[in-house]
Amino acid sequence: MATVASVAVLGVGWQLGVQAVDAGQNLASATAASAAVPAAATPSTPTQPAPAPAAAVSATSTGTAVQTRFGPVQVAVTISNGTITEVTALQLTNHDGRSVMISNRAAPVLRSEVLQAQAASVQNVSGATYTSMGYAQSLQSALDAAGF
Amino acid sequence: MTAPSQGTALTIETMGTMVSVRLPGRTGDGQIEGSRQAARDGVDAVFQRWNERFSLYRPESELSRVASGRLRLTNASPDLRDCYALALQWRDQTDGVFTPHRADGVIDLSGVVKALALEEAGAGLLALGHGDWSLNAGGDILVHGQPHAGGPGETASWPVSIVNPQDRLDVLATLALGTPLRAVATSGSAERGEHIWTPSPGTPSPFLQVSVLAADIVTADVLATAIVAGGEATLDLCTRRWPIEVLAVLRDGSLLATPGLRRR
Numbered sequence: 125m126a127t128v129a130s131v132a133v134l135g136v137g138w139q140l141g142v143q144a145v146d147a148g149q150n151l152a153s154a155t156a157a158s159a160a161v162p163a164a165a166t167p168s169t170p171t172q173p174a175p176a177p178a179a180a181v182s183a184t185s186t187g188t189a190v191q192t193r194f195g196p197v198q199v200a201v202t203i204s205n206g207t208i209t210e211v212t213a214l215q216l217t218n219h220d221g222r223s224v225m226i227s228n229r230a231a232p233v234l235r236s237e238v239l240q241a242q243a244a245s246v247q248n249v250s251g252a253t254y255t256s257m258g259y260a261q262s263l264q265s266a267l268d269a270a271g272f
Numbered sequence: 273m274t275a276p277s278q279g280t281a282l283t284i285e286t287m288g289t290m291v292s293v294r295l296p297g298r299t300g301d302g303q304i305e306g307s308r309q310a311a312r313d314g315v316d317a318v319f320q321r322w323n324e325r326f327s328l329y330r331p332e333s334e335l336s337r338v339a340s341g342r343l344r345l346t347n348a349s350p351d352l353r354d355c356y357a358l359a360l361q362w363r364d365q366t367d368g369v370f371t372p373h374r375a376d377g378v379i380d381l382s383g384v385v386k387a388l389a390l391e392e393a394g395a396g397l398l399a400l401g402h403g404d405w406s407l408n409a410g411g412d413i414l415v416h417g418q419p420h421a422g423g424p425g426e427t428a429s430w431p432v433s434i435v436n437p438q439d440r441l442d443v444l445a446t447l448a449l450g451t452p453l454r455a456v457a458t459s460g461s462a463e464r465g466e467h468i469w470t471p472s473p474g475t476p477s478p479f480l481q482v483s484v485l486a487a488d489i490v491t492a493d494v495l496a497t498a499i500v501a502g503g504e505a506t507l508d509l510c511t512r513r514w515p516i517e518v519l520a521v522l523r524d525g526s527l528l529a530t531p532g533l534r535r536r
Binding site for chain 2: 227228229230231232233234235236237238239240241242244245246247248249250251252253254255256259261262263264265267268269270
């Protein structure tokens with residue numbers, strides 16, 4: 125029962141707010157991939173419990189590929205003795221050439237960790253609304269006057 | 273008010289702030305100067321029209337007459353009622369955090385009016401044949417096309433710096449703006465926060481500043497305001513519900529960012 129419940133909860137989580145795509149579409153390759161998932165694969169989140177003992181009852185299920193705004197996403201879940209021991213991404217998508225994390229949650233970053241665009245030709249500064257008086261002292265007015 | 277000159281931005285004073293228009297390309301040519309002037313006048317006209325109708329600083333604006341009870345909402349123009357309906361839709365979608373009602377009950381549409389004016393001004397520039405432009409209204413930015421003439425198939429994004437709320441002459445980051453995320457809006461809890469009402473009055477926002485990158489400027493503007501007002505719960509709700517990127521500055525100056533803004 126616990127196994128079924130875990131899979132169901134995960135399934136609901138993946139489908140929230142997204143439209144399920146044809147499950148058969150990617151199933152063949154996905155099933156093959158899930159069978160090949162090594163037991164020592166890196167868990168996808170740091171909160172994963174330790175791998176179950178070798179003797180434990182273990183099963184791997186493949187989730188339906190769901191269409192997210194980043195493209196299709198699909199995972200395989202390994203459950204041992206009613207506990208999820210492994211979540212493996214079978215399909216993750218690419219967005220502007222960079223891999224996309226499954227969650228879009230904002231998390232703490234250092235200033236040096238924020239992706240920097242090519243800054244050579246900055247013409248605009250975004251900030252809390254300045255008044256027409258405040259504009260004179262703003263970076264924007266300097267950029268506007270500089271003629272970049 | 274400034275006459276356009278070669279290479280500089282066109283600026284327009286309106287809505288109590290400044291709008292900067294960038295039209296990359298060759299300048300100096302008489303014909304192009306004429307087209308720049310037409311673009312500036314078009315943007316100016318759009319902002320003046322929205323300001324005349326929706327400013328609560330102008331006692332004779334349509335919205336001021338609604339606020340003072342001289343004009344019934346049911347007799348107001350379709351534009352005003354559409355704008356109010358849009359703001360109410362955003363209130364529902366943000367679970368009530370964004371609201372078009374001031375604490376005293378007056379309808380305040382300033383949370384959407386500037387963004388709607390930006391949207392219309394952008395559409396006007398496209399209609400005038402300008403495919404590459406940026407519009408910056410008091411720190412809320414909408415872009416289209418590219419910042420400079422590129423080769424065929426080349427797509428360049430517009431670099432936009434995010435100001436440091438603790439030092440306004442410093443920038444926190446420079447982010448790329450372009451399709452699909454063509455808009456960025458930044459809300460602060462310190463400056464001109466009059467349109468931000470926190471759900472529990474007297475409780476300060478945990479954020480000094482929130483910047484939202486979105487596909488359109490109304491979404492960016494509304495959600496930046498909502499996240500400042502609603503705190504981390506609203507931040508999580510918004511990043512789940514909309515395809516946006518967020519850079520938020522906490523009160524101690526530390527940063528939160530969505531995965532798309534993180535260096536890997």
